[in-house]
Amino acid sequence: CTATQRSEEVAVASCSTELTVVRDFDALDDGNSDSGTSMDVLGEESPPAEALVSGVEEPAMLLRGPQDTTALVGDRVLLKATYMGHPEPTVRWTRAGRLLKNDERTSITSGAGVSCLLLQNITADDSGKYDICVENIHGADCNYASVSVEGPPDPPSGTPCITANLDSVTVAWSSSPYDGGKIVNGYAVEYSLVGSDIWTTDVEECHSLSYVVRGLQPGGRYVFRVRALNIHGYSKPSLESDIVQLEEHNESSSFEPRIVSIEPGPEFKDRYEVLEELGKGRFGVVHKVVDKVSNQKLAAKFIKCRTSKDRDKVQDEIDIMNILRHQKLLQLAAAF
Structure with a gap:
């Protein structure tokens, strides 16, 4: 169109295309509403929308993959992905190479471009990577999400x-x-x-x-x-x-510190019963002994004295132990 005249109130234009005004679009209907065709305003036929869509084939493609998730033991986890493709793609969810299927704790739904994986009452064993793959005859696409399951720790292993x-x-x-x-x-x-x-x-x-x-x-x-x-x-x-x-606490077994002097050798066998060996050193052997009257358990050190010098060393040891007074140190009960 070209403008031929213009004023403050009126604009006039001439056009080379003839326009047809249609008062009612029903007038274009030829009486066969099921013909599956439509007319544009110029009277030309156009294919129906369904025919346009059905004729387009596309490779399977994930539009949005599942998102990483952290949950607590016993919770539910929903992994969701959107996809496209024609023909309708097949959808597979896997974990560690194992194909997931619907069961009492797992639910998978797919259709209309959306696929959901629902995990219920999850445990620590459900942690890991979950893969989704969509595929049709024109192509395939895959993605994954990681699920972390947190909760109280496992009990300490073994027996205390x-x-x-x-x-x-x-x-x-x-x-x-x-x-x-x-x-x-x-x-x-x-x-x-x-x-x-x-x-x-x-x-x-x-x-x-x-x-x-x-x-x-x-x-x-x-x-x-x-x-x-x-x-x-x-x-x-x-x-x-x-x-x-635990051992019984015997009041008669409590030991009172005392000053010890050497007693006659034969009295040792009358008062104590010698039991198993507890240890051995350079200068003597230690045995477990039991007081025959009080049933008190003690340790007895047997030392061989071959010379008077050996006897002096033993007497020195007795003298030292007679002055030791501490709960963490051994106390001398008797000497023979």
Whole structure:
């Protein structure tokens, strides 16, 4: 069109194309609405939209892959991907090379360009990489997402090792095989009397792999177990230790410090019973002995004195031990 005249109010143009005004589009309908064709405003036929779409074939392609996810034990995880392609692509989800299928904890739905993988009641074993692949006759496309599952750590492995004393026990254990996805902050040590279902926590956050439980009942029979701790809480308890029985506290066995002088040799056999050898050194042999009257257990050192000089050395040792007064040092009970 070209403008031939223009004023403030009117513009006139001449056009070389003849325009036809159609008052009602139904007028273009030839009476056969099911013919599957349509007319444009110029009277020309155009193919239906469905025919246009169905005629386009495309290779399978992922438009958006699944996203990395972190979840807690027992949660649900949804991995979602969108795709395109014609003919409709086949969709496969795999983990560690194993094809995933619908089961009681796994649900897969695909269609209309969307595929979803739903994992329910997840455990630490569900951690890993999940792959999705779409494929049709024109091509294939793959992507993946990583799933991290966090929770309380596994229990310490194995059985706790126990070393018993009169009224205390040293408990040692191994670390947890899996930390639950977060660093282990400590360990709780628990104990129970044999025959009781009550467990007592002696320490809640021990930072080593051993601990001394004190204040136990002399003569008591105990079992011990350990739990690991991280930011998500405590693990299940470890295996229970072997039963350990503490020694009875015998008041008559308490030893009072004394000044010892050498007594006649024959009296030794009358007062003590000699048991197994405990150790041997350059100057003598140590045996375990038991007082025949009080049943008190002691250690006896047997020294061979061949010369008077040897006897003097023994007397010097007796004199030194007579002045030793400390709970961590051996006390002399008798000399023969």
